[in-house]
Each structure stands twice: as C-alpha cells, then as structure tokens.
Amino acid sequence: MANADDPIAFELFRNAIFSIADEMALTIFRTTYSGVLKDNMDYSTAFCDADGKLVAQGLTLPGHLGAIPTALEVVVNQYGDDMNVGDIFALNDPFDGGMHLPDIFVFKPLYFGGERVAFAATICHHTDVGGRVAGSNASDSTEIYQEGLRIPPLKLYEAGEPNETLFALIEKNVRVPVKVFGDLRAQLAACHIAERQFLELVAQYGREVVEDYMQEVIDYAERLTRAAISDLPDGEFSFEDWIDDDGVDFGKPIRLFVKLTKKGDSMTADWTGSAPQVKGAINNTLSFTKAATYCAIRSVLPPGIPNNEGVFRAIEVTAPPGTIANMVLPGACAARGLTGFRMVDCCFGALAMMVPDKVYAASDGGNTGISIGGYHADRTPFIYVDFTCGTWGGRPFADGLDGNSNMFANMASTSVEVTEAEHPIEILSYEFVPDKAGAGKFRGGTPYRRDYRFLEEEAVLQVRSDRRDFRPYGLYGGQPGKPSWNFLNPDTENRLMTAKLTMNIKRGDVFRHEVAGAGGWGDPLERAPDAVVRDVRNEMISLAAAADDYGVIVDPATWACDEAATEKRRTEIRQARGWTETPKVLWEDSPARPRAAE
Numbered sequence: 001m002a003n004a005d006d007p008i009a010f011e012l013f014r015n016a017i018f019s020i021a022d023e024m025a026l027t028i029f030r031t032t033y034s035g036v037l038k039d040n041m042d043y044s045t046a047f048c049d050a051d052g053k054l055v056a057q058g059l060t061l062p063g064h065l066g067a068i069p070t071a072l073e074v075v076v077n078q079y080g081d082d083m084n085v086g087d088i089f090a091l092n093d094p095f096d097g098g099m100h101l102p103d104i105f106v107f108k109p110l111y112f113g114g115e116r117v118a119f120a121a122t123i124c125h126h127t128d129v130g131g132r133v134a135g136s137n138a139s140d141s142t143e144i145y146q147e148g149l150r151i152p153p154l155k156l157y158e159a160g161e162p163n164e165t166l167f168a169l170i171e172k173n174v175r176v177p178v179k180v181f182g183d184l185r186a187q188l189a190a191c192h193i194a195e196r197q198f199l200e201l202v203a204q205y206g207r208e209v210v211e212d213y214m215q216e217v218i219d220y221a222e223r224l225t226r227a228a229i230s231d232l233p234d235g236e237f238s239f240e241d242w243i244d245d246d247g248v249d250f251g252k253p254i255r256l257f258v259k260l261t262k263k264g265d266s267m268t269a270d271w272t273g274s275a276p277q278v279k280g281a282i283n284n285t286l287s288f289t290k291a292a293t294y295c296a297i298r299s300v301l302p303p304g305i306p307n308n309e310g311v312f313r314a315i316e317v318t319a320p321p322g323t324i325a326n327m328v329l330p331g332a333c334a335a336r337g338l339t340g341f342r343m344v345d346c347c348f349g350a351l352a353m354m355v356p357d358k359v360y361a362a363s364d365g366g367n368t369g370i371s372i373g374g375y376h377a378d379r380t381p382f383i384y385v386d387f388t389c390g391t392w393g394g395r396p397f398a399d400g401l402d403g404n405s406n407m408f409a410n411m412a413s414t415s416v417e418v419t420e421a422e423h424p425i426e427i428l429s430y431e432f433v434p435d436k437a438g439a440g441k442f443r444g445g446t447p448y449r450r451d452y453r454f455l456e457e458e459a460v461l462q463v464r465s466d467r468r469d470f471r472p473y474g475l476y477g478g479q480p481g482k483p484s485w486n487f488l489n490p491d492t493e494n495r496l497m498t499a500k501l502t503m504n505i506k507r508g509d510v511f512r513h514e515v516a517g518a519g520g521w522g523d524p525l526e527r528a529p530d531a532v533v534r535d536v537r538n539e540m541i542s543l544a545a546a547a548d549d550y551g552v553i554v555d556p557a558t559w560a561c562d563e564a565a566t567e568k569r570r571t572e573i574r575q576a577r578g579w580t581e582t583p584k585v586l587w588e589d590s591p592a593r594p595r596a597a598e
Helices: 007-031 067-079 164-173 177-205 207-230 286-299 309-313 337-354 416-422 529-537 543-550 563-577
Strands: 043-049 054-057 088-091 103-112 115-125 154-158 235-243 254-263 266-270 315-318 368-375 381-388 425-432 448-454 458-464 485-488 495-497 500-506 510-514
Touching: 007 043, 007 054, 007 115, 007 177, 007 207, 043 067, 043 177, 043 207, 054 067, 054 207, 054 309, 067 088, 067 103, 067 115, 067 286, 088 177, 103 177, 115 177, 115 207, 154 164, 164 177, 177 207, 207 266, 207 309, 235 337, 254 337, 266 286, 286 309, 286 315, 286 337, 309 315, 368 448, 368 510, 381 416, 416 425, 458 510, 529 543
Parallel strands: 266 315
Antiparallel strands: 043 054, 043 115, 088 103, 088 154, 103 115, 235 254, 254 266, 368 381, 368 458, 425 448, 448 510, 458 500, 485 495, 485 510
16 A cells, blocks of 8 residues: 655656556547547547546647536536446537537546546547538537537436437437547547556555545646746736637637736736627637636646646636637637637737747647538538648747647648548648748748648538738747638639638539748848758748848859858848847737738
C-alpha cells in the first residue's frame, strides 16, 4: 500500500493517470470509422474525479479544455445519485453542456466497491448529426433547430443495457449511421479501456489513496499555474480583432474584444465588448470561449503543468450572455470553431503586450472547414469532412510553422490518398503558395492551397473560412499575412467565392481553397539575407517579394545575395517609410495594419 505523502509514489501515479487518458486517445484513433477522427483527429479524452473535476486530459485538442468539465458538471447535477454501475451518459446539446452538435460527449462513471470514484470522458466530432446540410457544420444556419439532432444529457446505457430508444432516434436522424455508431463504439471502447486500467490502479494503491492522489494532481497543477502567473507582470491588457462576417450578413464585421487582468497569482479574461450574438452559426458557448482563453494563456506558461482543473482555478473567464462569446437560444453554433480560433489570436494580441518575448503573431485564422455531401447513384450517402490546417505566425525567435495546425486544434489534414480512396473527390493540387506569408524578421508560416475535383453527379459544398478582409496581424513591425481565397473552377471560369458558402456543385467542378498567410514578427529589414535566399530557393517567396518586402537582392544565376545591392535597397525602403526606429507596438498603430472592411 502506497503512502499518500510519498512523492515518488505520487509521481508514478500522476504519470499513470495521464497515460490512461493518452491510451484512451489511442484507442479512438485505432478503432474509429470516420476520417474526421482517424485522419483529422478531432476528438479528446480525459479522466475526471468522482465529482466531475478534470484530473487529466489526453494529448488531444486544446479546444476541448473548457468543454469536458462543463458537460460533465451538467450530467452530475442532473442525475445526482441516479447513477449506477454500467451507466454511460451522452450529450451534445450546446444549451445543456455541449459545444456544437457534431461534438458528442460520452461519460462513463467508474465504480469500486459500489462507490463512484471517477469518470472516463470522451468527446468526438461526428461526421454528421443531421440538419439541413450534410456534415451538420454549415456557417449559414441561423438557429440551432436547423443544425441537427440535439441530445440532452441522457443515459446511452443503463446498468449495462443499451438505450435502444436513443440509438434508434440517432439512427433515424443522421445521414451515415454506420460511421456515427462506429465512432460511438470507439468512444465506448476508450471508456472501457480507462475503466480497466483505472481499477488496476485502485487495486494497487487503495481507493482512499487514489482519491487523495487525484485531488493532489489537481492541486499540484494549481500551485504550478499560480506560481507561473505570479512571475508575469501585473496590469490590464486588452486587444481587439475582427471576424470578416458571419456568412449571413456578408460584409458586416464582427468584433472580438478581450481584457486580460493579471494580479498576483491569478488572471481574469473578460470578453465584454465582443459583438452581440450573430445570425450565422459562429456563436460560441461560454465553455468554448473558456477553452480558447485557457489555450492562449496556457501557452505562455512553462511546459510541464498538467492540463486539468487546477489550471482553470487560477484563470477566470467571463462573457455576457447573448454575445458571440456566450450565446443563448436559439443561437446557431455549428461553425463556432472559427470564432474559437480567432479568440486565441485575440488573446495572443493582449498577451503580446504583457509578455512580448513569448507570443507569436496571428496565425492563418484557424483551420478551414470543408464538407461535401451527397448521394451515389444507388442513393447511398457520402459525406466528406476536412479541416484544412494552416500556419503559425512568426515567433520572437523563429519563423512561423509552415502548413501546420493551429495551436488550438492540434489536428492533421486528411491525406490525399485517404480522401480519394473513400470519397468521390480527386485532389488536383496540394502545395505551398508563395508570397502569402507575412514578412518579418521572422516571417509568418507559408500557407497552402488545395484543389478538389468532384466526381459524383451532384453534391452540396459547405465552406467555413475567414481572414479575407481582416488579415492575420503582424507584431512589432511584422507585416500581416495575405488573405484567404476560395475559387470555383480556377482554370476555366475562375469564379471568386465568398469566404463562407453553401452551394450545389456538379460532376467535374473544381473547388480551390487558399489558406491565409500568417503574420510576421519584427522588422522585415532585420531578416538575415541568407534566410531570404533560402526562402526564394524553396519557392516560399519570389525574387520580387525578396526585394520589395525584405530589401534583399538575390541573383538567380548563383542563388546568392548581392550584398551591395541589398544594402542600397534596404536604405531606400527605410527612407521611404520614414521609420526612425522599428515599431514596438502592435498592429493597431503599425504601417502594416490591414485596413480593408473597417
């Protein structure tokens, strides 16, 4: 029997409990059916104590950091003592613990000696949960009732027996029940794995010691978090960013505003001042706003702090009801991922004033959601769901990452081979786009484009993107990234599409999406000429951009920097822009500030 005060035994237990959460994540990865899980990996796993407090989250999505505790709290409050061995709970209703309808939570209470000692928790983005548009993820839905099947907190299993009524209801309301039920079984398998491994720990340590250790894991994270926050400067730091529009009121910008207040060993994030709730489906639940805030703040704290309830205790997040940051009925939220990504950028803008050496410039704006749904000739349905992952902003010490998922998502793009094998879609191009990354001492990440050719008779294409009018901001003299673009049939009609769209497509149609470039960090004229030459050779930037943005003259015959011409060109640029020193402010006052759609 281990002693609860034994630091070595505690460390072994802490690693064991996080390993269980990671093993749950691997179980879903290995057993799931849909591409949005096995390829995009849009899911999370966690382990919670008997009261529903998050103890350990698996190495999955930061976007679910605030979601699991909120959803589980609703289950615990609603069912109280009406929980028994063999019960399993499910929900997805954004107004009753959920975030948006495709994200279905599955919770399994774990018992030892007849007493509840913990919960295994999973959340997965399902391919389809019904609604007006295949994929249940359209930006232009205007109320929750259009978006699919709402599942309040219900027992999916009771005393080990399936709730056949609920299973039948789900089957009749989704387009691809084989994938939905396959993914649900993956969630159930992860919970069963967690139960088996956790009960082994209880048998090894004893129930009371395990309960003490779980509480200590949370308290330990709180102590580390508060100690790290104490090292940050006190004060108030606010930032404003704008979403282009909601896909319904086109051209009407949507304000995001956050004020971070740091005092002593705690922080508050107040989203008062953000836009009222919008018509389109990009509204947030408060839990998702919390997740974005936790992710941004957590990223400037030291590594090694466990992701659990202890972190949340030191960070208070508020947002007025009826706003885009805390929607109320009948708000639509299927495409709320866009707002969450942009909230991370907004928080980073405020944090950049607090700790400028720890924050990178704006990313591409978050992944672009693309779904294509329809029917084969035999009337069997198909649904393709992909989240096109993009780029990171320039960092205070290095370039932004190229073609890499946003920090808030920790996802992967679906591979070309899997897409073409499983769907009536052909990928014609998947390539970096030069001259779109924001220039800087450390440039933003280079984005990419994808061309999708549709091979079936007809389908509905749904796209959720942004950062066209309000480009990804640069920091400290860095330039903004270039905007995102959508085109239909780029080699023939080359029709420019809106950033958010729902439309019919026919056989042979080609849809092209170009991700926005990320913002740069620092004065581009301070970038090492060798780094500019390397980017030119790798076709990340052109010869013209090297000269215009960085003042570097590259000889294409030798792939070398012309030092004399470069010095002359950089002097000309400095004189033309009239800077006496490199700006030390953010994008509001920067000459690089994007001004479209203001």
